[in-house]
Amino acid sequence: MAHHRSAAGRSGLSGRGVSRGLVGTLLAVVLAAALVVLWIQVGDRVDRQGDQAAAxxxxxxxxxxxxxxxxxxxxxxxxxxxxxxxxxxxxxxxxxxxxxxxxxxxxxxxxxxxxxxxxxxxxxxxxxxxxxxxxxxxxxxxxxxxxxxxxxLVSSPVVLAVAPRLATAFGDDLDWQQLPTLQQRNASLGAFGLGSWGSIRLAMPTGAQSDATALAAQAVAMQVTRTTGPLTEQDARSDRVSSSVEAMLDGAPRSPDGTPVGAAREMADAQNPATSAIHAVSITEQQLYQLTREDTMARLAEVVPGGPTPMADFxxxxxxxxxxxxxxxxxxxxxxxxxxxxxxxxxxxALGFRGDAPMPPATATVTFPVTANPMPNPETAAAVTINGLVYGWA
CATH class of the missing domain: 3.40.190.10 (Periplasmic binding protein-like II)
Structure with a gap:
């Protein structure tokens, strides 16, 4: 009589069985070997890329x-x-x-x-x-x-650094074109309830990194000429502009080191803001931030005068x-x-410049307000003319 093999007989492996542990070990060995090969290939590729770059x-x-x-x-x-x-x-x-x-x-x-x-x-x-x-x-x-x-590259608005009490007195009532009058008129701060302070005593530094001085003069020029677009050479050469810039320069208190930061530091260290030799200075917001970022209580305040805001645009x-x-x-x-x-x-x-990346947190002095009305750059000849008035360049 013929005999038929069972299913188990036809499949020896199934009949005898294989340890799952052995299969796992074999798979682990295969995987490890594959990883080693892959690592060698990646290393070779990096080496080749380095050689190619050098070549x-x-x-x-x-x-x-x-x-x-x-x-x-x-x-x-x-x-x-x-x-x-x-x-x-x-x-x-x-x-x-x-x-x-x-x-x-x-x-x-x-x-x-x-x-x-x-x-x-x-x-x-x-x-x-x-x-x-x-x-x-x-x-x-x-x-x-x-x-x-x-x-x-980045930008920073030009602002006025002043004592906190003066900033409170100004509120939203100060604009750039008022600066020449506030500089020259005796007890001019009386218009803001601080007659005992005298005039604004606006420093006009012309030393290193004093671009804020010339940029503030551009802002004044735009307002006194009622310019709505970029400042033109004709605007900059007008008598109103030259007399306004001269009024700001005439009798301006000196910065200790010829810089806006030096003037701001003198105000910050003053025992009595009312009698300080300097009451205000144009400065980039970034410079003011760096000077005061460690202050837990405000020694200075950031004032943004009305009108187009001049920008240090780097x-x-x-x-x-x-x-x-x-x-x-x-x-x-x-x-x-x-x-x-x-x-x-x-x-x-992170240093306090404006750009398409996160800004640092606001401080007791600098809050990084939105610049709603940035001033357009003047025509080349206009900027050169204002520079000549401010710095005395021929």
Missing amino acids: TCVEGKTTVPVVADPDVAGALDEIAQDFAKTNPVVRDHCVTIAVRPGDAKITLDGLTGNWDAESLGAYPAAWVPQSSIWAAELTAAQPDLVDGDPDS PIIRLTGPRVATEQADAVAEFFRFVATPDELGKLT
């Missing part, structure tokens, strides 16, 4: 100097180090961005005269001053050195000419695109 630097290494306002130079240098970690290659050059702080007037004089590398450092491929008053001066003097219209002036190599110009463009990414730009806005 593309056939023209060698290039340093790209950038001169910046001291208020932004430190953060820009930090961002430049982040940029270096991306191993940037431009036109077959491995590039390094070298940011250094520079005084705006000294930089302008060097660019429009004979650049002395020994005293000024390497000739820059880009310049980021505090405001466009310097872009106007450079464009007027040497237009062939400026590559296109400058873009704003223009990125891309330089051109025989002293700026093509790869340097291209590297500048790549670098500032990198700066504009949110994580990197945040390194600047």
